[in-house]
Amino acid sequence: MAVLFRIGARGSKLSLAQTEQTRARWAALLGVELSALEIVPIVTTGDTIQDRRLIESGGKGLFTKELDEALLDGRIDVGIHSLKDLPTRLPDGIVLACVPEREDPRDAFVSLKAKSLAELPAGANVGTASLRRQAQVLYARPDLGVVTLRGNVDTRLKKLEAGDADATFLALAGLKRLGLEARAVSLVDPIETPPAACQGALAITARADDARTLEALAKFEDANARIETEAERAFLEALDGSCRTPIGALARVNGAEMRFVGETLTPDGVTRWRRTETVALGGEVIAQARALGATLGGEIRDEAGDSIMMDHG
Incomplete structure (x- = not known):
């Protein structure tokens, strides 16, 4: 069968695994063979950085820049990303075309020495490269240390086994995939401890003027996942959400209601600002979701001011 769509994805093991799974579901919906959807691996700048935080090199866009360029150049028809890696503002000409059904958004605690964060002994080190996870750990357990642990899932698990840290947190969705x-x-x-905004969700991007691809993706959209992630992305945007700001957010749709919890912390975990709200959904639900996220994020931004930004000095 001729290739109908070319799918761009990062070359990491996790990205290729979730892209393969997404391709299989999309092919089934379209009623075509897998070979009709070609995967084009693309190495991104973010994948080559293994020794420092993304904030030190440019932030979230490091995982999307090369795929965006391939989209705009016409080398691929869609890009598949972990939605939490997608900047809140996309380049001109590119749209978030589809949010498929969301995987479990929770964080997983991984350790060979304890069953939970609460069980770690005082002075133990938690490894993470996430400023959010660092701040949440120190908020809950200021007696613990935090060390930088970067790399893909396999790399981080091996570093844990080697004793580079006593515990770490990983997205359950990634482990499952x-x-x-x-x-x-x-x-x-x-x-109690919300994950990264949009954790567990995938983003499928496409060119804004590519009607054929946008139509083919329409039936793959999951309404609840879109509502939830739009609320979380609006919360992020209101807080200037990037790798520089410790932010956790989770919206969950249950029937005609949506529950939202969002928080921001100082990087040292000393102070936390938090909002929770449950709203009835009706009418223009996407606009409603975005308005809720923006309102709650704006309230925290006004309350916290510049204290939530990581000190670059």
Whole structure:
């Protein structure tokens, strides 16, 4: 069968795994063979950085820049991303065309020494490259240390086994997509400690003027996942959400209601600003979701001011 669509994806093991799974579901919906959807691996700048935080090199866009360029150049028809890696503002000519059904958004606690964060002994080190996870750890356990742990999932698990840290947190969705969910010794309560905005969700981007591709993606859209992630992205945007700001957010649609929890912390975990709200959904639900996220994010931004930004000095 001739190739109908070319799918761009990062070359990492996790990205290729979730792209393969997404391709299979999309092909089934379209009623075509897998070979009609060609995967084009693209190495991004973010994949080559293994020794420091993304903030030190440019932030979230490092995982999307090369795929955006390939889209605009016509080398691929769609890009598949983890939605939490997608900047809140996309380049001109590119749209967030589709949000498929969302995987479990929770964080997983991974350790060979304890069953939960609460069980770690004082002075233990938690490894992470996420400013959010760092701040949430220090808020809950100021007696712990935090060390930088970068790399893909396999790399971080190996570093944990080598004793580089006593515990770490990984997205449960990523572990499940790699068949590694058994490595989670416990799951984090997402209301008490919300995950990264849009965690567990995938983003499929396309050219804004590519009607053929946009039409083919329409039936792949999951309404609840779109509502939830639009609320979370609006919350992020209101807070200037990037790798520079510790932000957790989770919206969950349940029937005609949506529950939202969002928080921002100082990087040292000393102070936390938090909002929770449950709203009835009706009418223009996407606009309603975005308005809720923007309002709650704006309230925190006004309350916290510049204290939530990581000190670059």
